[in-house]
Amino acid sequence: MVRSATTPPDVDAELAARLRLVITRLARRLRQQANEADVTPSQYSALSAVERLGPITLGDLSAVERVQPPSMTRIVAALEDLGLVEREVDARDRRVARVKITPIGQRLLNRTRSRKDLYLASRLNISPAERATLTEAAAILERVLESGE
């Protein structure tokens, strides 16, 4: 294989650029598909964090999800309107609001995780080996996200 005279591409940078493309496009597709789903991708992401970490304060939640506090205020308000989370004010420090998942929210997560008609699930027409690869990749990318926190 012949390389041009310019700087040789860095393998990690090349992979990163490729991942960036596929992630951008998949995220767009997921957003478009989200209309028929119950919650938006952002809300789903926050709901999952609340399930895993709740009861959790709004501040901690926005830090974990890497959005600014005003954004999390909105997201949580939407989830509360849908009955998927509930908030309670801390008795000792009444500035603090803690969020936890409701049985309805828990059911939604459980249902989503077993729903084949999700956009991605319906497209994952893949072999066992490919499934294993994607599972590993998910773990690696989750680690990438955490390491940036």
Next chain:
Amino acid sequence: MVRSATTPPDVDAELAARLRLVITRLARRLRQQANEADVTPSQYSALSAVERLGPITLGDLSAVERVQPPSMTRIVAALEDLGLVEREVDARDRRVARVKITPIGQRLLNRTRSRKDLYLASRLNISPAERATLTEAAAILERVLESGE
């Protein structure tokens, strides 16, 4: 391992839900990081498509990128302002505009693909085996995207 009495989760659906989360969060991170970069993720995605398929009409480009024509009008206008693509009107059918990449746009893509200071590249502190896994995963997900077109 004990399963509850509810519906057993579908493995593909579970994987899809997990991928959805990691893609949503990574896309958000990429968007935030994009401020210091030259173009937004959407513009970068369109620019890559123009590189690969151009000269291409706006209609075909919006179909390939899966956005509506008005969205592509905006994206291409931004890329044109940046001098990364240029348009030319079809001589035979003057309704049609074709877009192609400029040398500046080509240089930007080449540079991006070898730049280690991209958000993802700087985070990809991974082993060769993990790099191989992500490379395979990228290929699988690219196929998933194409199959939905």
Next chain:
DNA sequence: TATTGTTATACTCTATAACTATA
């Protein structure tokens, strides 16, 4: 004063609907 969260406001990305120019 400092901290937690909210409200006000604005920007980006995307969509749908209505329009223009051309065929």
Next chain:
DNA sequence: TATAGTTATAGAGTATAACAATA
């Protein structure tokens, strides 16, 4: 009439700045 693309407008998601309540 039909098609390619644009303009007008709106909604989601996010940000920053200013504010309110509490400590």
